[in-house]
Amino acid sequence: MKKITILLMGLLLISGCLDTDNPQKIEQTRTLMSTFFTITVYDKDAAKAEIAINESFKEIERIENVLSIYKNDSEAYLLNKNGKIDDASDDLLYVMNRSIEYGDLSDGAFDITVQPILDLYTYTFTDLKRPPTDAEINKVSKLIGYKNIVIKDRHIEFKKPGMKITLGGIAKGYAVDKVVELLEERGVRHALVNAGGNMRSLGDKGSEDWQIALENPRNKAEYITVIPLNNNAVSTSGDYERYFDENKTFHHIVNPKTGYSAIELISVTVITPKAIDCDALSTSVFVLGKEKGIELMENLSVEGLVITREKEIIKSKGFNY
Numbered sequence: 001m002k003k004i005t006i007l008l009m010g011l012l013l014i015s016g017c018l019d020t021d022n023p024q025k026i027e028q029t030r031t032l033m034s035t036f037f038t039i040t041v042y043d044k045d046a047a048k049a050e051i052a053i054n055e056s057f058k059e060i061e062r063i064e065n066v067l068s069i070y071k072n073d074s075e076a077y078l079l080n081k082n083g084k085i086d087d088a089s090d091d092l093l094y095v096m097n098r099s100i101e102y103g104d105l106s107d108g109a110f111d112i113t114v115q116p117i118l119d120l121y122t123y124t125f126t127d128l129k130r131p132p133t134d135a136e137i138n139k140v141s142k143l144i145g146y147k148n149i150v151i152k153d154r155h156i157e158f159k160k161p162g163m164k165i166t167l168g169g170i171a172k173g174y175a176v177d178k179v180v181e182l183l184e185e186r187g188v189r190h191a192l193v194n195a196g197g198n199m200r201s202l203g204d205k206g207s208e209d210w211q212i213a214l215e216n217p218r219n220k221a222e223y224i225t226v227i228p229l230n231n232n233a234v235s236t237s238g239d240y241e242r243y244f245d246e247n248k249t250f251h252h253i254v255n256p257k258t259g260y261s262a263i264e265l266i267s268v269t270v271i272t273p274k275a276i277d278c279d280a281l282s283t284s285v286f287v288l289g290k291e292k293g294i295e296l297m298e299n300l301s302v303e304g305l306v307i308t309r310e311k312e313i314i315k316s317k318g319f320n321y
Contacts, residue, residue: 023190023206028053033064033172035196039179042190042206052186056179056193063178066091067171069115069164080115080164084157095167095174096151098276102170103146106284106296111256115164116143118252125244132250141259168252173235173279176200180275192229193275200233200275217267217307224313225305225321227271235278237286238267253286264289264308271303271319290314 026049029038039056043049066089069076075092079085085092102110120140124132148159172195179193180202191202192210201210209228216222217238227234239261243251248266255262270282281302285293290306294316297304303318 024049026050026053028057030057030060032057032060033068033175033195034070034168035172036194037175037179037196038192038194039183040192040194041183041188043188048187052183052188055186056182059178059182060175063091063171063175067095067167067174069166076165076167079156079158083161083163084155086155088154088156091174092156093151093154095170095276096149096156096165098174098280099165099167099170100146100149100151102280102284105300106288107292108146108256109287109292110169110280110284111144111146112165112167112169113144113146113148113163114254114256115166116140116162117254117259118166119164121244121250125250131245137259144256144259146256169237169283170276170280172196172198173233173274173276176233176275195275198233198235198275198279199229200278201229201231204230214269214305218311224307227269227321232271232273233275233278234269234271235275235282236267236269237282239263240266253283255287262287262289265293265306266309267307268293269305270297277302 023042023044024046025042026046027040029036037060039053041049041053065071065074067076068074069080071077075085075089099112117140120132120136124130143160143163148163150157150159176193176195176198180200183191183202189203190206193200209230212227212229212234213223214225214227216224217240237253239248239251241252249263251261253262265286268282268286270278272278285296285304285306288296290308293306294314297316304316305319306314
C-alpha cells in the first residue's frame with residue numbers, strides 16, 4: 001500500500017488557457033498524510049477560494065489524525081496497537097468497510113492487513129541490510145487476511161494477535177473526495193485536488209478540461225499520454241513510489257497471497273468518478289497483473305492503463321487517450 005515517503009513520478013499537471021472571464025488561480029501545497037497535497041482553485045473571488053482551501057487542509061489534517069497508522073493517538077494506530085477499537089468514527093468505519101469491499105471485489109488482491117510484511121521489509125533492509133528470507137516472509141504472511149477483521153456496529157477487532165492494517169492504498173483517495181465535497185459546499189466550481197498523484201477534479205478549468213500528463217515511470221522527462229479530467233478522478237500506482245532495493249523487487253505494493261511485492265507491472269493508472277475508488281483499484285490492478293487487472297477494470301466499466309516490466313503498455317477498452 002502507499003505510505004511514508006512517496007516519490008511522485010506518476011502524474012503531472014499540464015497548464016492550459018482559461019476562459020475570458022479571467023478567474024484567478026489560487027493554489028496551496030502542504031505535506032500531509034506522508035505526501036504532498038496541492039489544491040488548485042480557479043475563481044473570481046480569491047478571498048472565498050483562500051478560505052475554502054484553508055478549510056480543506058484542516059479537513060485533511062483531521063482525517064490524517066484518524067487514519068494514520070503512525071500518529072500515536074489516531075484510531076488506526078490504536079487499532080493496530082490493541083487489536084481492537086470501540087466506538088470507531090464514521091471515517092474509520094467507512095474506509096475499513098470500503099477496504100473490505102475492495103478485498104472481495106479484487107479476489108483478495110487488495111488487502112489492508114499487509115502491514116506486517118511492510119514492517120518486515122523495513123526491518124530487514126534497514127537494520128539487517130538484506131532482503132527478508134522465505135522463512136521470514138512465510139511466518140509473517142500468516143498474519144495477512146482481511147477476512148480476519150470483524151466489524152460490528154462501531155466495534156472493530158482483529159481475529160489474530162499481531163495483525164496490523166495499512167490504509168495507505170485508500171486513505172488519500174478518501175481525503176481527496178472529502179476535500180472536493182467541502183469545496184463544492186463552499187461554492188467552488190473549478191478545482192483540482194492532488195494528493196501525491198491521486199487526483200480528482202471539481203468541474204473543469206473554466207472553459208476546458210483539466211489536462212493531466214501521465215509520465216513514463218522509468219523516465220519522467222517523457223510522458224505517455226494526456227488524460228482530461230472533468231468531475232472525475234485519476235490515480236497511478238507504481239513500484240517507484242516506495243521501494244526497498246535498487247531493482248525494485250521489494251516495494252510497497254505487496255501481493256497478499258505470496259507475501260512478496262507484485263512485480264509483473266511497474267505502473268497502473270485508473271480513472272473513476274471518485275478518488276477513493278481510483279486509489280484502491282490502482283493498487284488492486286497492480287497486484288492482479290495485466291490480464292486479471294484489465295479484466296477487473298473492464299468488468300467494472302472503468303478506464304485504465306497498465307505498464308509491464310517489459311515496458312508494454314496495455315489499455316482497457318474504454319481508455320482512448
